[in-house]
Amino acid sequence: QSIRPFRAVPATIAAAAVVLMVVLASLSTLLSWLPEPIGPNADQFSAGARMTLWLTLWSGSIGVVLGVVAALGRTSRHLVLRQIASFYIWVIRGTPLLVQVLFVYFALPVLVPGMDLPDFASAVIALSLNVGAYNAEAVRAGLLAIPRGQTEAARALGLGRHHVFMDVVFPQAFKISLPALVSNFVALMKDSSLAYAIGVVELTNVGNRIQAQTFQPIPTLATTACIYLLLTTLMTQFSNAIEYKVDVEGRQK
Numbered sequence: 001q002s003i004r005p006f007r008a009v010p011a012t013i014a015a016a017a018v019v020l021m022v023v024l025a026s027l028s029t030l031l032s033w034l035p036e037p038i039g040p041n042a043d044q045f046s047a048g049a050r051m052t053l054w055l056t057l058w059s060g061s062i063g064v065v066l067g068v069v070a071a072l073g074r075t076s077r078h079l080v081l082r083q084i085a086s087f088y089i090w091v092i093r094g095t096p097l098l099v100q101v102l103f104v105y106f107a108l109p110v111l112v113p114g115m116d117l118p119d120f121a122s123a124v125i126a127l128s129l130n131v132g133a134y135n136a137e138a139v140r141a142g143l144l145a146i147p148r149g150q151t152e153a154a155r156a157l158g159l160g161r162h163h164v165f166m167d168v169v170f171p172q173a174f175k176i177s178l179p180a181l182v183s184n185f186v187a188l189m190k191d192s193s194l195a196y197a198i199g200v201v202e203l204t205n206v207g208n209r210i211q212a213q214t215f216q217p218i219p220t221l222a223t224t225a226c227i228y229l230l231l232t233t234l235m236t237q238f239s240n241a242i243e244y245k246v247d248v249e250g251r252q253k
Helices: 004-032 039-074 079-093 097-111 119-145 148-156 161-198 203-214 217-246
Strands: none
Touching (some): 004 039, 004 217, 039 079, 039 119, 039 161, 039 217, 079 119, 097 119, 097 161, 148 161, 161 217
């Protein structure tokens, strides 16, 4: 029963992907109807929005995996794993994201000779590491919220440790963690704007370039903000739908 609500999640994600594709495909046409400096640069705004979305999707997906792994490390019985996970979370949460982006792009190739990463890959790595640390604490809180009695009861029924975790503990923990994970994902979309610092041509970078060329910051930056608002609103609505399908609030008895 704990896994059943998750069966509707893939369909919801697929529907969300279709809606996002339609919105992004029509964004350039809608913006082209606006006066200067927006209309003539509609294609650039649309391309920047797509780049922002790709950054968010790649980083968010990797960040969920990193968060789960780090959360398992933090709750592990092995001291070494707990120390490594704690150090990772401490460093990432204690330093600015912009510094992390710059470090991955400029310093990491120096520390690892031959590792010359393009700007997009560097941004994805930095954003993934950042959101993964915050996801780790959300997942850890979900794991600690599961009563120990459920684990003991599952083992008493003869289930192995792997099945106890995958079939009993983790589905409930993920369900508890889902609202925080969704919040981190939406925040990641806004944080992806810092990728402009290393030359990624995402939405903020596009807006800044256009306002510098046209000397019209108000309409340009207002349009940039509206596109961010549109994307975050869509992501929030989709995440609310997923939470409803998973029944986070326990409405379905």
